[in-house]
Amino acid sequence: MILQYNNLVQTQADRVIRVGCIYGNVTNVVVGTGVNFNHELPNNGSTLVNSTDVPRVIMRILDFYTHEEVSETQIGQELELVIEVNSQNDSFDISAGHLIAMTPNSEDSILLLDDRGCPTNLNVFPALTKISVGSVKRLVAAFQAFKFSSSPMIRFSVMLMFCRTECPQVDCGYFSNNRIKRDVLLQDLNANNGTQVKSVKKNYFDKIGKEIVKELPLELVIMVRNPKEITSDKLILGDSHRILIADYDLASQKVCIDYSVFVSFIILWVLVLVILVVTCVCIVRRYKNYYKNLCIQQRSDELNRNFGLGYSNLEKRKVHFGSPSGLEVLD
Incomplete structure (x- = not known):
């Protein structure tokens, strides 16, 4: 209807x-x-x-x-x-x-x-x-x-x-509103009973003639x-002949699509943005943890080199003991 x-x-x-x-x-x-x-x-x-x-x-x-x-x-x-x-x-x-x-x-x-x-x-x-x-x-x-x-x-x-x-x-x-106005075509005539009557000027149509x-x-x-019913390039869904993309105009860069398709595009775009944000957050957190562990390892190595912490400061020395048979050297 x-x-x-x-x-x-x-x-x-x-x-x-x-x-x-x-x-x-x-x-x-x-x-x-x-x-x-x-x-x-x-x-x-x-x-x-x-x-x-x-x-x-x-x-x-x-x-x-x-x-x-x-x-x-x-x-x-x-x-x-x-x-x-x-x-x-x-x-x-x-x-x-x-x-x-x-x-x-x-x-x-x-x-x-x-x-x-x-x-x-x-x-x-x-x-x-x-x-x-x-x-x-x-x-x-x-x-x-x-x-x-x-x-x-x-x-x-x-x-x-x-x-x-x-x-x-x-x-x-x-x-x-975009044409040049000429003389008024209508004349007002007053009848005896006060009724206003409109009459068209005859000379106007005579001039045109x-x-x-x-x-x-x-x-x-x-x-x-x-x-x-328009026969154009369009995308049809299933046997219900539901029009998804009705028409497109390359000159004006306009596309006429179904409302459900438009909503689907928006949802898909939001999902892509969410995936990108989650991926970026995970990468940043992983980088922070890696950087933190790397800094701790570097500081520990520097302390070990300067003060020998965590390592034995006893070097191998040679000890001489006296014995009746002579001098014995032990490591």
Whole structure:
């Protein structure tokens, strides 16, 4: 059973309560995520300045740390949605809006960005950030992988807009702190009964409509699994399929391991430290005893050499005794 903070999608903040059902034999499914478009801009009576080539548009989802394209991920993994336009023509600008995440059959869906490009829920998906490097323009947003309860497949659909010179800046209110604020879009109207009514300025959307040259739809499909179902290099214990080491990231030097393994490593490390300490204490005590005995032996030898203690100071002498037959020498 899953406790979801969002009634539409599952995120890393959700909590899982095990009831007893275990699903096995998960098949591996890989879906391509690269989408290339060579779409010619229409001729609606106006031309782009110095426009000589056709832009190349790519929509991808990358790993946040390795910047490698992913087609299969798990809930909570750090990802980046990148919309890239490569063209030698620098006379037009891009913006994106109406980003929707849905299941393949479109039964479940959630609006991530509205028509202006403002996020509807910052806890699920943030606003797109525009990055320009030479002839390459990118719209980038970092988010954590989520999924629908009904399907692991997620289809992203977004509307990419081309503007003649520069797309108008959008004020998303408290949703976008890093964007330039423009005029307030809402006007306050007071009714006869004192009720305050909000109305949207029509000239704002008219200005956007005049700047937009072409709208190009983009779609991208990825698979998002639960953390236990992800097919990656991992260490599994016994027949219970208990994951000991779920994943590792060489770039960030992070390892995701089971809690019991972590506790075992700590206990093993403490035991090694205890063994080292006991060994050092034994060696020090043995050295002290050896040094003490050695000092006692050296002092005893020195006293014996100086005063002859512990040894006989009687040297062998020759004694002469007189006898009638002559002189007799005894040792």
